[in-house]
Amino acid sequence: xxIAESLNPDLEGGVLDAGTVPSGGEVAxxxxxxxxxxTMRSFFDNRLxxxxxxxxxxxxxxxxxxxxxxxxxxxVANYSINLPPGPGHPLGTDGNGRDILGRxxxxxxxSLIIGIASAIVTTIIGTLWGAIAGFFGGAVDTVMMRIVDxxxxxxxxxxxxxLQTIYHPTVTLLIATISSVSWLTAARLVRGETLTLxxxxxxxxxxxxxxSRWRIVYRHIIPNTVGVVVVQATFxxxxxxxxxxxxxxxxxxxxxxxxxxGSMLSGGVNYIYDGYWWLIYPAGLLIVLTVLAFxxxxxxxxxxxxxxxxxx
Amino acid sequence: MKQITRKRAIxxxxxTAAAAMLLAACGSSTSxxxxxxxxxxxxxxFAEGPGASPNYIFPLTPPSNFSVDNLAQxxxxxxxxxxxxxxxxxxxxxxxxxxxxPPVFSNGNKTVTITLKHYVWSDGEQVTSRDVIFWMNLLKxxxxxxxxxxxxxxxxxxxxxxxxxxxxxxxxxxxxYNPTWFTYNELSQITPLPIAWDRTSLSxxxxxxxxxxxxxxxxxxxxxxxxxxxxxxxxxxTYATSPIWAVVDGPWKLSSFTTxxxxxxxxxxxxxxxxxxxxxxxxxxxxxxxxxxFNVLRSGxxxxxxxxxxVSDLSQKSTIESLGYNVTPxxxxxxxxWVVNFNNPAVGPIFKQTYVRQALQHLVDQPAWISTxxxxxxxxxxxxxxxxxxxxxxxxxxxxxxxPYSVSAAKSxxxxxxxxxxxxxxxxxxxxxxxxxxxxxxxxxxxxxxxLQYLSGVTATQQEMAAxxxxxxxxxxxxxxxxxxxxxxxxxAAPCTPTQASCKWEMENWGGGWEYSPDNxxxxxxxxxxxxxxxxxxxxxxxxxxxxQQTHTATNAQASLNAYQDYMARALPVVFQPxxxxxxxxxxxxxxxxxxxxxxxxxxxxWYFVK
Numbered sequence: 002x003x004i005a006e007s008l009n010p011d012l013e014g015g016v017l018d019a020g021t022v023p024s025g026g027e028v029a030x031x032x033x034x035x036x037x038x039x040t041m042r043s044f045f046d047n048r049l050x051x052x053x054x055x056x057x058x059x060x061x062x063x064x065x066x067x068x069x070x071x072x073x074x075x076x077v078a079n080y081s082i083n084l085p086p087g088p089g090h091p092l093g094t095d096g097n098g099r100d101i102l103g104r105x106x107x108x109x110x111x112s113l114i115i116g117i118a119s120a121i122v123t124t125i126i127g128t129l130w131g132a133i134a135g136f137f138g139g140a141v142d143t144v145m146m147r148i149v150d151x152x153x154x155x156x157x158x159x160x161x162x163x164l165q166t167i168y169h170p171t172v173t174l175l176i177a178t179i180s181s182v183s184w185l186t187a188a189r190l191v192r193g194e195t196l197t198l199x200x201x202x203x204x205x206x207x208x209x210x211x212x213s214r215w216r217i218v219y220r221h222i223i224p225n226t227v228g229v230v231v232v233q234a235t236f237x238x239x240x241x242x243x244x245x246x247x248x249x250x251x252x253x254x255x256x257x258x259x260x261x262x263g264s265m266l267s268g269g270v271n272y273i274y275d276g277y278w279w280l281i282y283p284a285g286l287l288i289v290l291t292v293l294a295f296x297x298x299x300x301x302x303x304x305x306x307x308x309x310x311x312x313x
Numbered sequence: 314m315k316q317i318t319r320k321r322a323i324x325x326x327x328x329t330a331a332a333a334m335l336l337a338a339c340g341s342s343t344s345x346x347x348x349x350x351x352x353x354x355x356x357x358x359f360a361e362g363p364g365a366s367p368n369y370i371f372p373l374t375p376p377s378n379f380s381v382d383n384l385a386q387x388x389x390x391x392x393x394x395x396x397x398x399x400x401x402x403x404x405x406x407x408x409x410x411x412x413x414x415p416p417v418f419s420n421g422n423k424t425v426t427i428t429l430k431h432y433v434w435s436d437g438e439q440v441t442s443r444d445v446i447f448w449m450n451l452l453k454x455x456x457x458x459x460x461x462x463x464x465x466x467x468x469x470x471x472x473x474x475x476x477x478x479x480x481x482x483x484x485x486x487x488x489x490y491n492p493t494w495f496t497y498n499e500l501s502q503i504t505p506l507p508i509a510w511d512r513t514s515l516s517x518x519x520x521x522x523x524x525x526x527x528x529x530x531x532x533x534x535x536x537x538x539x540x541x542x543x544x545x546x547x548x549x550x551t552y553a554t555s556p557i558w559a560v561v562d563g564p565w566k567l568s569s570f571t572t573x574x575x576x577x578x579x580x581x582x583x584x585x586x587x588x589x590x591x592x593x594x595x596x597x598x599x600x601x602x603x604x605x606x607f608n609v610l611r612s613g614x615x616x617x618x619x620x621x622x623x624v625s626d627l628s629q630k631s632t633i634e635s636l637g638y639n640v641t642p643x644x645x646x647x648x649x650x651w652v653v654n655f656n657n658p659a660v661g662p663i664f665k666q667t668y669v670r671q672a673l674q675h676l677v678d679q680p681a682w683i684s685t686x687x688x689x690x691x692x693x694x695x696x697x698x699x700x701x702x703x704x705x706x707x708x709x710x711x712x713x714x715x716x717p718y719s720v721s722a723a724k725s726x727x728x729x730x731x732x733x734x735x736x737x738x739x740x741x742x743x744x745x746x747x748x749x750x751x752x753x754x755x756x757x758x759x760x761x762x763x764x765l766q767y768l769s770g771v772t773a774t775q776q777e778m779a780a781x782x783x784x785x786x787x788x789x790x791x792x793x794x795x796x797x798x799x800x801x802x803x804x805x806a807a808p809c810t811p812t813q814a815s816c817k818w819e820m821e822n823w824g825g826g827w828e829y830s831p832d833n834x835x836x837x838x839x840x841x842x843x844x845x846x847x848x849x850x851x852x853x854x855x856x857x858x859x860x861x862q863q864t865h866t867a868t869n870a871q872a873s874l875n876a877y878q879d880y881m882a883r884a885l886p887v888v889f890q891p892x893x894x895x896x897x898x899x900x901x902x903x904x905x906x907x908x909x910x911x912x913x914x915x916x917x918x919x920w921y922f923v924k
Contacts, residue, residue: 077786078779080685096625096772097779169795252769257779257794271604271772274611274629 043305050301056294060287064109073103076258083277093279096268099258105283108260112242112291115175115261119241122180124234127187132222134188135195136214146192149185157182161244165253172255175248179241187233194226228306235299239292246288262288349903349923356594357904357920359386360606360620362896363770364798366574366599370558370567371546372504373451373539376846377804379460381828385913386597388504390578391561393586395427395445395503396496398833399910404646404702406496410587412440412562416500418492425484425495434507435583436560438522442476444505447529449474451506451542454535458543461831462846463838466865467499494865497834507560513537515545515556553577564590564918574599578917591906591921601798602770610899611636618904621896625772627688630897638899643909644702645895646835648694649826650887651765652850653819658811660763660819662754664850669752670885671716672726676784678718683891686776691893694826696882697837698874699892702911706835708875710882723788727761732789738762739789761790766805768824769796777890778822792820799823806849821849826892830912836864836874841886852886 044050073090079098086093092101134145164178198204199222207217223230248254249263250270257264262284269280361367367387369378372394389397397410408415417426432440449468456462456469472485486495509519511527513534520527528534545557552558552570559566564586565578576597580590600606603623610620611629613636622633622640630640653664653673663669679693692701696711716722724739731743731751739761741751751759767778775796782792797805806821827847832839838861839847843854860877867873900907906919 076783078776078783080681080780082685082776096776169793252796257775258782271623271625274607274626274632 040305044301047301047304049297053294053297056290060109060291064106064113067106073100075099075103075107086279092283095280101279104260105287108262108265111255111261112245115172115245116238116242118176119179119183120234120237123183123187123237124230127184128191128223128230131188131191132195132218135192136199136218136222149188153185161248162253165248170253170255179244183237190229190233191226194229195222198222198225232299232303235295235302239295242291352922352924353591354593355922356596357592357618357917358596358598360617361574361597361599363600363603367576368549368800369546370552371542374460375458376460377807379847380803381913386915389914390565391563392504393563396501398912399914401908404911416496422489422492423486427482429480432562433583433585434560434562435581436509440505440562441479442482443522445482445503446476447506447508447511448503450529450535451539454532455539460846461502461839463842464844466838490865491870494834498832501831501833509560510542510557511538513541588918590918592917595917618901620899622899623772624688624690633899637902639902640899642690642894643896643898645828645913646699646911647826647828647892648697648699649890649892650694651820651822652806652887654850656809656811656816656851657819666752668726668730672723673888674716674885675719675723676781676788677890679891682777686773687891687893691891694889694892696878698835698878706874708878710879715882720784720787734789738791763819764793765820766795766797766802767822768799768802771824774824808848808851828913836861
């Protein structure tokens with residue numbers, strides 16, 4: 002039996018053409034579809050996960066489809082300021098006379114785009130960084146992880162406020178800013194996972210069959226950290242939305258007249274003693290619901306992707 | 314000086330007694346009349362404006378620090394000017410609280426003689442004419458660094474100055490000047506400095522006032538001394554411990570100071586002037602936003618003795634009153650505007666076009682801003698001459714809106730000068746200097762896109778700027794808004810030349826415009842004369858210079874002031890916006906003796922608590 006056969010018993014003595022065998026000797030797994038289905042089944046069995054998914058879908062519809070259904074001028078300021086909910090303005094107007102419901106939709110777009118984009122950037126950088134550091138080890142690992150340690154030692158809020166002060170806040174800048182502080186956690190997680198993976202038999206087998214180190218990293222290490230990465234990514238989305246809300250609340254959110262929920266919340270706090278609840282509760286509620294949705298999804302994905310927690 | 318939106322006060326000339334009475338009538342009286350027992354001691358706390366904390370202690374202030382918070386509410390507590398302005402709540406010179414007696418003009422108003430009263434520095438030395446000469450020497454050698462410098466005016470118009478004896482200073486002027494203007498706008502600037510400061514390093518011993526050949530007596534030495542003192546003044550953390558700043562002649566000395574702006578004062582036991590402090594401590598508290606201050610005020614407990622209610626929270630007035638505060642507006646003599654940078658290499662040529670400035674002014678809806686955002690606690694600004702408090706200076710040009718709110722008028726002005734809407738933004742399609750072309754220095758394809766930084770932490774200012782942005786967008790002018798603290802904004806809004814890296818700012822709005830103090834007569838030289846230290850936007854116009862100069866020397870002062878304001882109301886060297894009251898004060902009912910000085914000067918030495 003060839004090594005390939007020993008690693009893939011389903012081949013049942015089949016002989017692979019040497020010209021088609023990749024350098025690492027891998028063949029496509031026959032279990033991919035089944036594993037995916039098992040994961041999905043496990044995810045959908047998780048009620049909180051489903052709640053999170055439904056919430057997320059509703060929030061996406063509210064933010065991106067809502068403006069097509071509910072038309073309002075969300076950018077032009079006027080003198081109808083702080084109107085309570087009523088005809089024409091179901092959730093009232095803000096301190097600049099703009100329709101709150103419309104701006105919540107606008108703010109939802111910004112929050113979700115920035116949150117998801119930050120999670121993608123964070124995941125890519127963090128995964129690559131952690132996998133490389135963990136697999137190569139030695140001096141490479143020491144240098145790369147010390148960089149992470151140093152960056153982690155700098156107060157996140159300081160970095161965020163510094164960057165937002167120096168540059169004019171835009172969606173792109175916010176994504177870059179939030180990603181710059183979020184990838185560190187992902188890198189540490191993936192590096193830890195890689196340290197356990199690199200000692201596993203299948204990795205040693207690839208080495209024996211002449212697979213290059215880079216091939217091991219991108220073909221075997223990274224795919225096997227997908228569980229950790231996906232879960233971390235969902236939490237990163239939630240965290241990014243919270244960071245955006247924090248920046249907005251502190252006055253470092255998107256420049257007006259663009260909207261983000263944190264800035265809306267901050268604007269409402271100015272009138273907290275006036276009882277203008279419509280300036281505070283809707284934005285606050287949407288922040289909570291969005292973060293909750295991603296956390297529920299993240300929890301459910303972790304349960305689904307973690308073999309030990311799966312129901313078989 | 315620059316002030317924040319909380320705001321404002323007054324300026325009056327001696328010959329206009331009636332106006333002084335008018336202004337006095339408009340002043341705010343704050344103390345309750347109920348009988349109570351006066352107590353000695355106690356700590357009074359004063360709320361600083363949002364993001365506007367003191368950050369410059371040396372009373373020869375550069376433009377970036379020339380603010381009410383530094384001059385009228387910080388430096389003056391420790392270092393008394395030659396003349397103190399404000400009699401209670403009324404305008405005018407308070408000779409009783411001044412270091413000097415009234416100036417005597419002679420020789421056809423070309424010679425000014427000043428005599429000093431008996432004041433003593435906290436190091437035991439007497440305040441003498443030499444201390445005035447010291448200030449003059451530093452000013453003469455470093456005039457361009459001074460915020461109030463106006464080329465041709467003080468100190469250029471002083472041919473010589475001397476101290477014939479310890480209590481007399483004599484100024485020889487280069488021509489005859491209006492005594493009122495010279496007193497209210499020139500002598501008002503002088504603050505005697507202790508000779509203990511006449512050195513170039515901390516390691517040097519404090520010199521004796523009688524020592525000869527002190528550094529300030531030569532131009533190079535005066536430059537070195539100024540450089541040293543300016544450097545010391547930028548080291549905020551050393552304010553309370555520096556042996557330099559410890560030498561004071563005012564009623565207060567600094568006990569502690571944080572770089573965030575919390576200043577704790579204790580009485581200067583050596584103070585020889587009138588109104589010796591009754592309080593044992595006076596504290597100024599910094600706040601990043603008006604809402605933050607209001608939260609503390611509303612929480613009760615007396616953490617703030619003298620604070621303010623943000624306009625956006627005026628509905629809470631009765632609540633604040635029930636917490637033991639008297640609520641009353643503090644009105645100052647100033648006007649409000651934001652500056653445009655005429656020297657910005659990219660958009661400066663656009664701002665230099667009169668029709669552009671007229672279009673920008675047409676987009677400011679002052680009546681609506683006042684009624685909606687400022688709840689009526691403001692007056693419009695249509696020229697550099699203020700409308701409030703009631704005064705005899707403003708003429709019809711200053712009282713009528715020559716450029717009322719009109720988006721269509723703004724669009725029409727631009728369209729008639731070669732601009733066309735492209736993708737929603739006015740774009741120059743007809744470059745050139747013809748009457749229907751964009752104007753000199755404006756290239757084809759240039760767009761009406763401007764960056765405007767405004768004061769953060771003040772709801773009304775944010776609302777005004779958002780309204781302006783929306784109105785401008787309708788006219789095809791794209792305004793990119795950003796916000797910054799008061800100190801950030803006034804630092805950015807510095808006069809500059811096109812090649813300087815710091816000249817990239819385009820529009821800056823620190824929220825409070827200009828309060829006429831120490832230039833108490835509203836002739837505007839400090840802010841609009843070419844090369845003036847506080848001409849932040851670098852407005853450069855020969856007609857303006859001529860008109861300003863005429864207000865300094867004309868025998869008919871009001872006629873020349875009218876000519877000046879009529880011209881400026883049309884020239885629009887800045888974008889005028891409503892002038893809000895300095896603040897809606899909330900003053901503890903247990904704190905008495907408080908006057909809301911028309912020039913915004915703080916006088917806690919007159920405050921006291923009652924049981």
